[in-house]
Amino acid sequence: MNDVQKRAWEAYSGRWLVERDQLSPARAGHAADPAVPDSPPVEIDQMTLFGRVAPLVIEIGPGMGDATAAMASARPEINLLAIEVYKPGIAQTFSHLARLGVTNVRVLRADAAEVMRNVVIPDSLAELWLFFPDPWRKRKHHKRRIVTPEFADLVASRLQSGGSWYLATDWEDYARQMLRVVSACESLSNPYAASGGWAPRAPFRPETRFEKRGLGAERAIFDLHLVRR
Numbered sequence: 001m002n003d004v005q006k007r008a009w010e011a012y013s014g015r016w017l018v019e020r021d022q023l024s025p026a027r028a029g030h031a032a033d034p035a036v037p038d039s040p041p042v043e044i045d046q047m048t049l050f051g052r053v054a055p056l057v058i059e060i061g062p063g064m065g066d067a068t069a070a071m072a073s074a075r076p077e078i079n080l081l082a083i084e085v086y087k088p089g090i091a092q093t094f095s096h097l098a099r100l101g102v103t104n105v106r107v108l109r110a111d112a113a114e115v116m117r118n119v120v121i122p123d124s125l126a127e128l129w130l131f132f133p134d135p136w137r138k139r140k141h142h143k144r145r146i147v148t149p150e151f152a153d154l155v156a157s158r159l160q161s162g163g164s165w166y167l168a169t170d171w172e173d174y175a176r177q178m179l180r181v182v183s184a185c186e187s188l189s190n191p192y193a194a195s196g197g198w199a200p201r202a203p204f205r206p207e208t209r210f211e212k213r214g215l216g217a218e219r220a221i222f223d224l225h226l227v228r229r
């Protein structure tokens with residue numbers, strides 16, 4: 001981390017960072033443990049985390065958090081749990097949250113797919129956001145891409161009926177892979193299926209940092225919006 005990020009981490013982690021065992025404190029010690037494959041997922045305790053119960057939204061990979069802060073600020077009615085593995089990005093996210101005075105976000109440093117599998121209970125999320133996930137461009141690395149049939153099934157199972165999964169990418173082959181995968185998932189419906197499957201930009205999503213990079217390199221942006229049946 002650079003000095004600014006170190007300072008932001010020190011100043012703000014007490015305000016916005018949550019630890020994995022804080023997600024469900026009532027079951028701390030009994031919470032799902034990735035080392036114990038069959039331990040049951042437990043409900044996220046929104047009162048303890050956010051001080052209120054509200055539609056729960058998870059964002060996977062906020063990156064530097066500029067768009068995350070703007071989106072949470074524009075959607076004060078939601079509780080947003082942003083899950084990111086990259087510590088400097090989390091520190092930068094804190095700076096953006098502080099700049100906008102955002103109160104409805106908590107940030108968890110973890111592998112989001114693992115948290116989705118082992119912590120988030122079925123039928124509990126109002127929305128899942130996955131904006132510009134790592135594209136893993138080389139063919140030999142495609143298997144590292146997060147959007148797979150198994151992941152789509154996992155997301156669908158964690159969304160409430162009528163809940164939304166928003167995705168975007170600037171890599172056309174990944175976009176087509178996403179569309180194929182979500183179209184094959186029987187628990188998800190695509191409101192835009194009749195017009196090719198691509199959605200308009202989510203109304204609350206500003207241009208993200210990685211989207212700007214893609215646009216700068218003259219790549220097209222592909223959005224998807226799926227609804228849990």
Ligand SMILES: C[S@@+](CC[C@H](N)C(=O)[O-])C[C@H]1O[C@@H](n2cnc3c(N)ncnc32)[C@H](O)[C@@H]1O
Nearest residue numbers: 061062063084085086111112131132208209210
């Ligand atoms: C290409 S960046 C996009 C950042 C941001 N959404 C944007 O559009 O500017 C992808 C981000 O996802 C994070 N990431 C990748 N895999 C992850 C995982 N399994 N759990 C949490 N974060 C992850 C990376 O660290 C990175 O910050």
